[in-house]
Amino acid sequence: MTKQVALRAFTQTDQAALERWASDTRASHYMARTQPSRKALLWQVIVVDGRDIGTIWIESCDHPAHASLGVLLGDTALMGQGIGRRAIQLALDQLAADHCLLAVTLNVRSTNMRAVKCYLGCGFRVCDRFVRTSATGSYEVLRMIKDLTVPSMSPLGRKRSVVTGCFRPIAAIDNGIGSMQQTQERLTSPPHASFNFVTVINI
Template identity: 25%
Template sequence: MPHIIGERIVLREYRQEDIPEIRKWVNDPDITCGLSDVFTYPHSQTNSEAYVLKGFVIAHKDTLDYIGQLDLFKINWLNRHATLGIVIGRDDNLGKGYGREAIRLLQKFVFHTLNLNRLELEVYAYNERAYRCYLACGFKEEGRLRQKLFREGQYYDIIQIGILRSEYEAAEQTTESSQNV
């Protein structure tokens, strides 16, 4: 798989040496609390090894060291859409824009290389950092599943968000126009 190269990061293939980095976050409730129910239960070494078979690693451009991962799920080739999943694996890499850059690189890949029309995901209402990141990347809120998630004694909404190819391309043209000024 060819690498997808950004300004500060690279989307690359999984490697065996990524597993120790994945093991650092996969059972960390501070990281996994915003992820799917797959991470509600502890993950063994075998679970982690099986998990690295698909998707992209988000890596530092200069060193190719692991930052997190970005995956496409439920790709529907007939109707041209997919679901996005992302995790930044360490607290010290949060808030640095790595997730935003990775999502933008993946959007370009999804809409230009895979020729899909829609990218979607769900975000938990309490995960405000992720929600703001998705909005900054052009996603639009499309609906709420009220009190669908139960975590630590409370119910939370699950927010459905998505971006269409036409919305991505309009934002891309606006960015290119402002850079040419």
């Protein structure tokens, strides 16, 4: 059955739901945090078929032309259905409408393969990996980045610049796509060993 995915502004009244989503999904086991820790450029609630099911945010970071992405889906029954990917697409579109940035980055545990697959599907690539230590032990983290200056395909079959929102004909697609895909495949191979965005996407 087709699901409608939309975003709405996160408000203080959503804080209790956020805590419940984090608890229900045991988010502390795979996320360092569940809300922005810096200035939020965008902070939204993910709505599926009219029901609030999680949150997504994009916040400032040390690089002035970059921002950091965070996503929390609070209903495990809805995971793996493309909802996170749709929410990220909506958030990036809203970000492009309000801010001019070169890239968005994120950190994800290397063992969270479902999330890694989602981010790769959204055009992120692995740019670094490091080990983080917490009270429960050490774990490997993948740093991923999405270049917002690389045009993406719109639902109408035209090439769109994520930063400007401008469209170009498909014929204008450059010849570098193949090499980009090869690079992504190489990077993803296992190692040795308050805004109010109302656009709706059906999935």
